[in-house]
Amino acid sequence: MAGFDDYDTDGFYDEMFLPDGVPRPEAALLAQLISSLPDGEMNRRQQAAERALLHMGITFNVYGDKAAAEKVWPFDVLPRMMQASEWERIERGLKQRIQALNLFLDDVYHDQKIVKDGIIPREIIQSANSFRPACVGLNPPNGVWCHITGTDLVRDGDGQVYVLEDNLRCPSGVSYVLANREIMKRTFPSVFEASHVLPVDDYPNRLLDLLLRLCPDYIQSPNVAVLTPGIYNAAYYEHSFLAQQMGVELVEGRDLVVVDGTVQMRTTKGLERVDVLYRRIDDDFLDPQVFYPDSMLGVPGLFEVYKAGRIAVVNAPGTGVADDKVVYAYVPKMIKYYLGEDNIIPNVPTYLCWDEKDLQYVLAHLDSLVVKAANESGGYGMLVGPHASEEARAQFARLIQDDPRNYIAQPTLALSRAPILAEGRFVGRHLDLRPFILYGKDIYVLPGGLTRVALREGSLVVNSSQGGGSKDTWVVPAVASSTEGAR
Amino acid sequence: MLSRVADSIYWMSRYIERAENVARFIDVNLLMILDLPAGSSEQWSPLVSATGDDAKFKARYGTTDREQVIQFLAFDRENPNSIVSCLRAARESARSVREIISSDMWEQINTFYLMVNAAADRGIESPHDFFQQVKQGGHLFEGLTNATFSHGEGWHFCRVGRLLERADKTSRILDVKYFILLPAVSDIGTPFDNIQWAAVLRSTSALEMFRKQYHHISPDNIIDFLVLDREFPRAIHYCLVQAQESLHALSGTPAGTFRNPAEQHMGQLRAELAYIGMQQILNQGLHEFLDALQTKLNLIGDGIFETFFALRPIGGTER
Numbered sequence: 035m036a037g038f039d040d041y042d043t044d045g046f047y048d049e050m051f052l053p054d055g056v057p058r059p060e061a062a063l064l065a066q067l068i069s070s071l072p073d074g075e076m077n078r079r080q081q082a083a084e085r086a087l088l089h090m091g092i093t094f095n096v097y098g099d100k101a102a103a104e105k106v107w108p109f110d111v112l113p114r115m116m117q118a119s120e121w122e123r124i125e126r127g128l129k130q131r132i133q134a135l136n137l138f139l140d141d142v143y144h145d146q147k148i149v150k151d152g153i154i155p156r157e158i159i160q161s162a163n164s165f166r167p168a169c170v171g172l173n174p175p176n177g178v179w180c181h182i183t184g185t186d187l188v189r190d191g192d193g194q195v196y197v198l199e200d201n202l203r204c205p206s207g208v209s210y211v212l213a214n215r216e217i218m219k220r221t222f223p224s225v226f227e228a229s230h231v232l233p234v235d236d237y238p239n240r241l242l243d244l245l246l247r248l249c250p251d252y253i254q255s256p257n258v259a260v261l262t263p264g265i266y267n268a269a270y271y272e273h274s275f276l277a278q279q280m281g282v283e284l285v286e287g288r289d290l291v292v293v294d295g296t297v298q299m300r301t302t303k304g305l306e307r308v309d310v311l312y313r314r315i316d317d318d319f320l321d322p323q324v325f326y327p328d329s330m331l332g333v334p335g336l337f338e339v340y341k342a343g344r345i346a347v348v349n350a351p352g353t354g355v356a357d358d359k360v361v362y363a364y365v366p367k368m369i370k371y372y373l374g375e376d377n378i379i380p381n382v383p384t385y386l387c388w389d390e391k392d393l394q395y396v397l398a399h400l401d402s403l404v405v406k407a408a409n410e411s412g413g414y415g416m417l418v419g420p421h422a423s424e425e426a427r428a429q430f431a432r433l434i435q436d437d438p439r440n441y442i443a444q445p446t447l448a449l450s451r452a453p454i455l456a457e458g459r460f461v462g463r464h465l466d467l468r469p470f471i472l473y474g475k476d477i478y479v480l481p482g483g484l485t486r487v488a489l490r491e492g493s494l495v496v497n498s499s500q501g502g503g504s505k506d507t508w509v510v511p512a513v514a515s516s517t518e519g520a521r
Numbered sequence: 522m523l524s525r526v527a528d529s530i531y532w533m534s535r536y537i538e539r540a541e542n543v544a545r546f547i548d549v550n551l552l553m554i555l556d557l558p559a560g561s562s563e564q565w566s567p568l569v570s571a572t573g574d575d576a577k578f579k580a581r582y583g584t585t586d587r588e589q590v591i592q593f594l595a596f597d598r599e600n601p602n603s604i605v606s607c608l609r610a611a612r613e614s615a616r617s618v619r620e621i622i623s624s625d626m627w628e629q630i631n632t633f634y635l636m637v638n639a640a641a642d643r644g645i646e647s648p649h650d651f652f653q654q655v656k657q658g659g660h661l662f663e664g665l666t667n668a669t670f671s672h673g674e675g676w677h678f679c680r681v682g683r684l685l686e687r688a689d690k691t692s693r694i695l696d697v698k699y700f701i702l703l704p705a706v707s708d709i710g711t712p713f714d715n716i717q718w719a720a721v722l723r724s725t726s727a728l729e730m731f732r733k734q735y736h737h738i739s740p741d742n743i744i745d746f747l748v749l750d751r752e753f754p755r756a757i758h759y760c761l762v763q764a765q766e767s768l769h770a771l772s773g774t775p776a777g778t779f780r781n782p783a784e785q786h787m788g789q790l791r792a793e794l795a796y797i798g799m800q801q802i803l804n805q806g807l808h809e810f811l812d813a814l815q816t817k818l819n820l821i822g823d824g825i826f827e828t829f830f831a832l833r834p835i836g837g838t839e840r
Contacts, residue, residue: 090624091616091631265617278620288832289523302527302674302771302829 037069041453041460047191048462049114049452060510061115067225068112080111080455083217092213094498095268107210107271108503110454111221114465114485118232121481121509124187124195127378128469129477130369132183135200135356136473137372139179143169143352153371154364158388161439162361163409164354166317168324172341174350175248181348182241182312183471184208184484187379191448196382198466200365202349202357204314206269207484208237208470209276214484214506232481232509237470238279241312244474245280248346249309256309259283259299261290263315263331268499273314283308287315292335297345310346311336317351359408359442360386383445387438396434396443400427403443404494405434418494420446449494454487454503464488466496467507482507522674526621528830529614530675533622534666534682536611537630540604540637541659542690543594544652546572549697549724551649556716565590567700571693574602591648596641604655605641608634623669626662633658656726677767681825684767688760689818691747692811694725699808718743725755744807745799757814758794764821765791771829783824790817 043051050061057065068076084106092107141148142159149156159165184205186198215234219226242258249256262273264286277284289299290308298305313320319329321337339345355361363384366377385392385403396403400419407415417430434441449464469483485505486496496502546568554563566585569578574593577600582589595604612634619627636654645651663683670676698721708714715738722728722743730753735742750756765787769776772784779785802810 088635089628089632091619091627265613270616274616274619283523284620285523286525289525300524300832302522302524 037071038065038453038460042462043451044462046448046462046464047189047193047450049116049189049450049465050112051453058115058117059512060117060508063229064113064115064222064225067222074458076111076455077458079221083109083111083221086217086220087213090213091271092210093271095266095270096499097268107213108489108498109214109217110487110503110505111218112453112455112460113218113222113506113508114452114467114487116482116507116509118509118511120195121232124379124469125479125481127197128183128185128471128479130373130375130378131185131197131200131365132180132471132473132477134365134369134372135183135202136177136179138368139350139353139356140177141372142355143172143179148368148371151371153367154361158358158360158364159355161388162355162358164317164358166325166352166355168337169350169352172350172352175250175343175346178473179350180353180356181244181248181350181473183473184468185471187467187469188382188447189450189467191450193450195379196447197365197379198382199359200357200362201468202353203316204269204349205468205470206272206314207468207486208480209272210504211470211480211482211484211507212237212275212279214504218506218508226508229508229510234480234482237472237480238276240472240474240478241276242280242282244472245282245310245312245346245348247474248348253309257283257299257307258310258312259285259290259308261285261287261311261313261315263287263319267314269314276312287329287331287333290333290336292333292339295339295342295344297333297336297339308345310348312348317354320347320351354409359384359406360388360439363442382447385443387434387441387443392443393434393438396441397431399443400431402446404446405430405441405443408440408442414499416495418446421492421494446494452485452487452505454489454505456489461491463491464494464496465505481509522621522678524830524832526618527674527678528826529618530621531678531682531825531830533611533614533618533630534679535686536607536614537633537659537662538683538686539602539690540607540611541656542687542694543572543602543604543607544655544659545724545726546690546694546697547591547594548649548652548656549694549720551652552720552723553701553717556713556720558713563587564701567697568594570700571697572602573693574600595651598641605637608637618675621675623665625665625669629658629662629665633662674771677771678829680767681764681771684760684764685818685822687755688757688764689815691725691755691757691760692814692818694721695744695747696808696811697721699811715739721747727753727755741799741803744802748802749794749797749799761787761791761794768825781824781828783821783828786817786820786824790814790821 043053051057087109088106093104094107095104138148148154149159180202182205184201184207186201187195188198189195211234245258246256259282260273260277262270262284274284283299285299290297291300293305297308299308315331318326319331321332321334322329323334324337340347363381363386366381369375369377385396387393387396403419405417417426419427449466451462451464453460454463465485465487467483467485470480472478485507487503487505488494488496489501489503550568565587568590569575569585578593582593593600593603597603598605600606612630615622615627615630640651666679698717701717718740719728719738722731725747727747731746734746746753746756748757751758751762753759768784768787772780774780774784779788
């Protein structure tokens with residue numbers, strides 16, 4: 035194998051190559067290095083990376099797969115490259131979006147001006163099962179509801195980047211960005227150095243700062259804890275990684291108890307108060323007294339303590355309503371309404387099945403659309419029309435008709451591709467990008483993010499729970515400086 | 522430290538030590554077999570008897586031969602005390618406290634588990650080499666724990682877990698010898714008997730240290746050494762001295778007094794071992810003595826659970 039000689043972009047937008055097969059400027063250095071490597075060297079580096087992930091125990095869990103529930107994080111050694119100038123625009127777009135979404139959250143749980151002004155139909159809010167009446171009138175510290183976001187971006191065939199989903203609840207993946215980066219530094223040390231890749235290592239520090247700021251000043255040394263559902267959760271590795279990197283406690287619901295109006299941890303020396311909780315459990319499971327009564331994962335009484343302002347909860351309960359896939363369709367209007375600006379990154383055109391006209395269109399075009407349940411994530415509850423069987427489409431048609439409010443549809447995008455290493459050769463696979471945004475004192479966007487890549491040929495599903503892989507994302511200044519000594 | 526975390530650390534450490542000792546356990550028998558006089562047959566049932574898992578073994582295995590016993594003790598995923606099950610449990614515990622322990626410790630447990638798991642899937646070529654690797658894996662983990670983990674609360678729980686497990690398992694390795702049948706009663710005290718005792722010493726990594734102290738291999742001396750020595754790291758008494766130190770470091774209770782059931786049972790057992798003589802042990806019967814010792818160790822373990830780990834209901838919000 036000598037580099038990319040027989041690599042074909044197949045008419046898709048390729049993140050690494052121009053249509054004529056010439057590397058994009060930001061990827062030139064990397065492509066040059068790879069072409070100069072001896073036969074089999076890329077494979078060796080890929081295997082070394084996989085071995086490192088296995089021994090470091092960097093894993094994720096797959097539900098309903100008993101044989102090997104815990105799987106090693108799938109990783110491709112070729113980084114996904116992005117020019118800093120393009121990134122700068124995306125960064126501005128993401129900041130704009132999260133600002134508007136937070137204003138929306140604060141509005142929707144207070145006066146609902148946006149509804150009164152006729153921008154978003156009342157029935158959409160009312161029918162969103164992620165709208166939490168319990169949160170009405172609450173004021174989270176500093177007025178921020180959604181502190182941590184992992185927006186999904188995709189690029190269509192014409193090169194345009196779209197927001198696919200906002201993920202405002204408990205987005206995961208950032209730990210894998212940091213792990214991927216560690217591995218990449220070992221795999222391509224000198225190209226990495228010569229490319230001046232924007233760093234990501236600062237994330238845990240920034241996250242900790244954000245969490246500490248939510249605590250009232252009078253508390254001398256606040257206790258921060260990460261709340262996990264436990265070691266069988268899909269993202270457990272991430273929960274434990276973040277707690278470790280921040281040096282804070284990782285707790286499960288059973289470690290916590292509400293006593294004297296505060297949330298306390300059970301320690302070997304008695305109870306200890308928790309001041310800030312970075313919860314990685316959905317609202318539904320947070321407090322059985324307020325949400326799902328059967329939840330064993332949460333803490334009875336937690337919500338009362340939160341309401342009284344005696345613990346900060348991140349993200350604030352209630353953010354899910356802005357993550358509803360029907361509400362998503364209104365984000366461009368929110369941006370206009372709250373900020374008076376046009377949205378910088380567009381939405382994917384979305385058909386809302388609760389609208390009779392859209393519903394008819396969707397039912398008639400199931401073979402060309404992607405259908406999603408309004409309230410699911412992780413690639414569950416989804417139909418990729420062009421790839422689905424007649425039977426599956428019929429089943430979805432029934433699901434949609436039974437509960438139109440719960441479904442949206444979008445055109446099947448020609449997702450951009452990038453080369454991955456598969457059985458010793460480079461082949462193009464579809465991918466997306468999940469940048470991570472922290473809303474603390476100011477808004478910080480982690481440069482790059484998690485590139486998720488479908489490993490199967492032609493597949494558009496990139497979720498790791500559905501057989502997707504990942505790549506490190508390198509945001510690099512226009513042209514890398516030097517090729518000297520690159521190896 | 523969270524009670525749940527302390528619990529996991531304690532068990533992580535116990536399971537690693539247990540896996541290591543099961544390897545020692547099998548190793549002692551492999552060594553003895555090498556020295557069997559021509560014509561005598563291998564004895565594998567004593568090994569199962571000494572683990573106390575007789576019933577579990579009989580329920581699922583037909584014959585008591587080398588292959589079956591090694592399969593049961595090392596690779597049987599349904600036997601919770603097999604090496605592979607111990608490593609799995611240790612890894613699960615470690616995974617739940619990964620943010621607390623050092624990454625060196627985590628990676629060692631993870632790699633150790635992957636090695637044993639692969640051996641369970643693919644089989645092993647040389648049992649002796651494999652059990653040697655398991656011992657090394659355990660030592661490496663202990664070394665990393667001492668060298669990379671702050672010697673605070675977590676480390677003390679680690680140490681108590683390891684030492685209680687080790688004390689129990691040293692007693693069981695001694696017990697293997699009790700269950701081993703000599704070809705004839707008249708063989709007691711013969712060179713052949715001594716060879717078997719030497720195997721016990723070797724499988725506890727004690728041969729050289731023993732020789733420095735006693736020179737001559739005799740059952741009495743070996744019992745004296747493996748039960749009552751205060752300096753040899755696998756001797757039962759040594760384990761308890763150190764474990765007691767950690768228990769008191771955890772609670773802050775002054776030495777010689779107790780404030781919880783763990784310290785109370787520990788103190789009682791320590792006093793017993795401090796003032797008992799080897800001859801008294803033999804008068805009681807070694808097997809009976811070891812049996813009672815194991816029960817007392819369990820009481821200490823229960824006391825630790827009660828004192829530090831149990832999540833008791835609190836106020837009106839119990840679940």
